[in-house]
Amino acid sequence: MSSKYETVIGLEVHTELKTNSKIFCGCTTEFGGSQNTHVCPVCLGLPGAMPVLNKKVVEYAIKVGLALNCEILQFNKFDRKNYYYPDLPKNYQTSQYDLPICLNGYLDIEVEGETKRIGITRIHMEEDAGKLVHSGSTISDSNSSNVDYNRTGVPLLEIVSEPDLRSGAEAKAYVEKLRSILQYLDVSDGRMEEGSLRCDANVSVRLRGTEKFGTRTETKNVNSLTGIQKAIEYEALRQAQVLEDGGTVYQETRTWDDAQGITLAMRKKDAEDDYRYFPEPDLVPIVISEEEIDEARKNLPELPDAKIARFISDYGLSVTDSTILTASRKTADYLDATVKAGADAKTVSNWMLGDLSKMINENGLTFAESKVSPENLAGMISLIEKGTISGKIAKKVIISMWESGKDAETIVKEEGLVQITDTGAIEEIVKQVIANNPQPVADFKGGNGKAIGFLVGQVMKESKGRANPGMVNELLQKFLND
Numbered sequence: 001m002s003s004k005y006e007t008v009i010g011l012e013v014h015t016e017l018k019t020n021s022k023i024f025c026g027c028t029t030e031f032g033g034s035q036n037t038h039v040c041p042v043c044l045g046l047p048g049a050m051p052v053l054n055k056k057v058v059e060y061a062i063k064v065g066l067a068l069n070c071e072i073l074q075f076n077k078f079d080r081k082n083y084y085y086p087d088l089p090k091n092y093q094t095s096q097y098d099l100p101i102c103l104n105g106y107l108d109i110e111v112e113g114e115t116k117r118i119g120i121t122r123i124h125m126e127e128d129a130g131k132l133v134h135s136g137s138t139i140s141d142s143n144s145s146n147v148d149y150n151r152t153g154v155p156l157l158e159i160v161s162e163p164d165l166r167s168g169a170e171a172k173a174y175v176e177k178l179r180s181i182l183q184y185l186d187v188s189d190g191r192m193e194e195g196s197l198r199c200d201a202n203v204s205v206r207l208r209g210t211e212k213f214g215t216r217t218e219t220k221n222v223n224s225l226t227g228i229q230k231a232i233e234y235e236a237l238r239q240a241q242v243l244e245d246g247g248t249v250y251q252e253t254r255t256w257d258d259a260q261g262i263t264l265a266m267r268k269k270d271a272e273d274d275y276r277y278f279p280e281p282d283l284v285p286i287v288i289s290e291e292e293i294d295e296a297r298k299n300l301p302e303l304p305d306a307k308i309a310r311f312i313s314d315y316g317l318s319v320t321d322s323t324i325l326t327a328s329r330k331t332a333d334y335l336d337a338t339v340k341a342g343a344d345a346k347t348v349s350n351w352m353l354g355d356l357s358k359m360i361n362e363n364g365l366t367f368a369e370s371k372v373s374p375e376n377l378a379g380m381i382s383l384i385e386k387g388t389i390s391g392k393i394a395k396k397v398i399i400s401m402w403e404s405g406k407d408a409e410t411i412v413k414e415e416g417l418v419q420i421t422d423t424g425a426i427e428e429i430v431k432q433v434i435a436n437n438p439q440p441v442a443d444f445k446g447g448n449g450k451a452i453g454f455l456v457g458q459v460m461k462e463s464k465g466r467a468n469p470g471m472v473n474e475l476l477q478k479f480l481n482d
């Protein structure tokens with residue numbers, strides 16, 4: 001069935017902006033808090049309260065628009081989107097309609113080693129709604145629900161893609177990349193589980209090779225990256241099944257049930273919702289100067305794609321490693337800082353992707369919170385390069401560095417881990433091991449070359465891992481072949 005039908009997906013991503021105060025009032029945007037404590041007459045929509053636009057929101061929207069290659073509309077405005085729901089006290093949402101702040105951008109994603117360009121239709125600014133708190137686990141099994149308006153008026157950007165995505169995997173890659181860019185720009189924390197990044201998926205299927213779009217459904221309530229992929233895959237399969245059975249796909253809003261792994265119908269739409277948009281009379285249109293846009297462009301940080309290109313060209317890293325190391329700005333910054341402290345980039349990348357990643361993940365930290373600082377990692381790498389410690393000892397040193405916060409040189413001194421490169425000292429141990437292990441020695445001399453591995457192991461053990469392995473090998477060969 002999957003080869004007969006093609007899936008067409010467009011995504012609407014809502015991201016909360018990390019401003020200190022709400023979009024039209026001075027209330028805090030902080031997540032959580034006791035119910036209805038982050039509120040005032042403006043965000044409660046009380047009659048006569050007048051909104052004042054938070055300039056930071058416009059600044060952040062311009063940044064996001066530029067990073068997503070959009071045209072910034074120098075004249076844009078707010079509109080009222082009229083609908084009734086208890087979490088929206090004004091009975092309209094202040095949003096943008098025909099003149100949004102950004103239009104016509106794109107985002108390049110990588111799926112299975114191929115780059116694909118996904119069009120961005122528009123980005124607009126709007127206010128978030130409040131939250132219903134049900135007495136039961138869902139609205140349908142609750143006797144009552146309370147409304148918490150703390151989230152009402154938190155600034156949102158809605159980023160709408162073209163229907164260019166063709167699979168759940170592409171949609172997941174798109175949201176992942178988008179989230180990474182928002183985090184690089186430092187405009188949103190992108191936490192899907194806290195709802196600061198939310199995704200609605202418009203999904204339809206059509207016979208492969210046909211042009212006309214099928215009827216689409218909108219799936220809401222997807223709150224994880226894997227959820228996006230699974231919800232789309234399920235929904236596409238469901239629609240294909242309906243068509244195969246001779247049925248009709250209805251235009252409707254559906255919800256993703258993560259526990260059951262299925263989408264469920266919420267409400268049917270006979271036509272597009274009529275929100276009776278009209279210009280917001282309480283706010284003046286937004287006028288953005290050429291200078292403001294230039295200034296914002298100049299101040300954009302290096303974005304993931306540029307960083308990947310630099311890691312490949314300047315550091316000689318592979319595409320895969322560069323992609324992993326740039327997914328988060330903090331991780332990429334750690335690599336840059338360690339290289340700046342004098343270490344070789346390829347070696348740093350190996351430690352970051354290996355032992356250090358393991359410790360960071362086990363402790364639920366990010367590279368910015370690593371207990372081994374970039375300077376200390378660079379210091380340890382320099383000890384390996386100078387031959388002071390072996391790579392094997394370094395694996396112990398890095399754990400001690402993590403636990404104590406001390407630098408590698410101090411740890412090596414304190415714990416007596418300096419590599420033994422003194423021929424005389426190693427010779428002593430080699431002779432002793434040969435004397436104590438007559439059987440393996442005889443095996444080796446009898447032609448079993450593998451027996452030397454055991455003897456090398458014994459020497460390393462005797463030296464507590466400190467003997468230079470190359471010298472051990474060389475000296476063993478010398479004495480055994482005498």
Ligand SMILES: [Zn+2]
Nearest residue numbers: 025027040043
């Ligand atoms: Zn307020």
